[in-house]
Amino acid sequence: MHIPFPELAASARVVSLPLRTRFRGIDVREAMLLRGPAGWTEFSPFVEYGDEEAAAWLRAAIDFGWSDHPGTGSVRVNATLPVVSVDRVPELLARFPGTRTVKVKVADPASTVAEDAARVGAVRRAIGPEGRIRVDANGAWTVDEAEHAIHAFAEHDLEYVEQPCATLDELAEIRRRVKYMGVPIAADESVRKAADPLAVVAAEAADILVLKVQPLGGIRAALRIAGQAGLPVVVSSALETSVGIAMGAHLAAQLGTEEYDAGLGTAALLAADVTSSPLLPRDGAIEVRRVEPDEDLIERHTAPPERQLWWMQRLERCAALVGE
Ligand SMILES: O=C(O)CCC(=O)C1=CC=C[C@@H](O)[C@@H]1C(=O)O
């Protein structure tokens, strides 16, 4: 759907939210909020993304704000653990009450395999033998490094390894190498940053697909991809405000996947949100509902004027791309 730029710009607000702990190299999350006839929606491609890639995020924002989407109930979520020292693990997990699954970030330039393994071990001790642990390397390892790391983590029993390597060939190779260990490989960047999100399936490079609603162009687009994939899917966030998390929650609810907990608990990583009733994990789940931002919170966290201008110009360029 194409909405002319002036209509999008009319309701646009830009916020800048501090994170509690550094995550994916950022301490502040910038996001643009828009209000369509169906409710508030979010356009928040990471700032380093180019317009072509960001345009998919705008399609998603428009799909959610300008069409009705069914959604009630709740979806189970995982805790998301940034790269922190072992002694901080209990404090960070406490922000995700009731979650049975933890996603541990690994392969950060600031962390060795031994440190990653120690962090995974600390998570296992914290959540007990029934808990599920997935790790996410964001494509940082070579195939050999991935194999080494997966062996180092094996005693802690992994649910899956997300994007251990960057390319489809590497993913397919590491998948073959660790198959005997029963560790599934999940694809994230190979889905959300690929020209063809299903190429990873054709390459037999993954057992599970991670679906992020904004980069995939919205709820309907993500549902189509899930329908064609023929693999289990896990819905995950892109570190949105609660307004954008609601979009992911609606996708997860429509998919109805019970097997894998969604990576949608990340409002707990923000030190501030745009609503006084944020979509925070409670009893291991978040609610599925639309979120209305509070004017006073938007105002308190409004981005500086030069950042607002930057986002408005980005919105205009992306709206033009969506209209093409
Ligand atoms: O899946 C989760 O538990 C939370 C979301 C998450 O990990 C991510 C959100 C946004 C950007 C990414 O670096 C990261 C990911 O790679 O999955």
Ligand SMILES: [Mg+2]
């Ligand atoms: Mg990931």
